[in-house]
Amino acid sequence: MFTEKFTLDKSYFAECFDESVAFSDKAKPKYPLLVFLILLAGVAWFVLEKPYVASFLVLVATLEVVAFIYQRSWWITRQMLSRASGSLVTLQIDEQGIKAENPYKQYQFAWQDIEQAYKTDKGVVLKTKQGMQYISKALISTQSFDFILAQTKI
Secondary structure: OEEEEEEOOHHHHHHHHHHHHHHOOOOOOOHHHHHHHHHHHHHHHHHOOOHHHHHHHHHHHHHHHHHHHOHHHHHHHHHHHOOOOOOEEEEEEOOOEEEEEOOOOEEEEEHHHOOEEEEOOOEEEEEEOOEEEEEEOOOOOHHHHHHHHHHHOO
């Protein structure tokens, strides 16, 4: 059994986002939505002759582009504003699974609950039915990280 401790800080959140975003559904812009909004704006402007509706739809499309461009900064800021920011996480890794807890949140999952696991340059992304969890290899011992890789068969 391994017990690791680390602090949830800005550098951890940045690494977590950078390493796990490629495995989420937010890795690419929503091109179909943008095309749909622009087409609706064109219909509203030229067919229905409703320039206010068209302007609103273009504004929504622009907002979607801005949200995609700043998604990293916004996600990190939200994490830094959460009460868990700055707290100490205790990670317990054993033959049954992984348990993590801090004063504000805890999660636990068994190895068989992991649907997919991805080794990245800086850690490992574990996908379960509840969502994704990122574990940085810089914050835990080499033995713990190797044990996780062996259990997930990466």
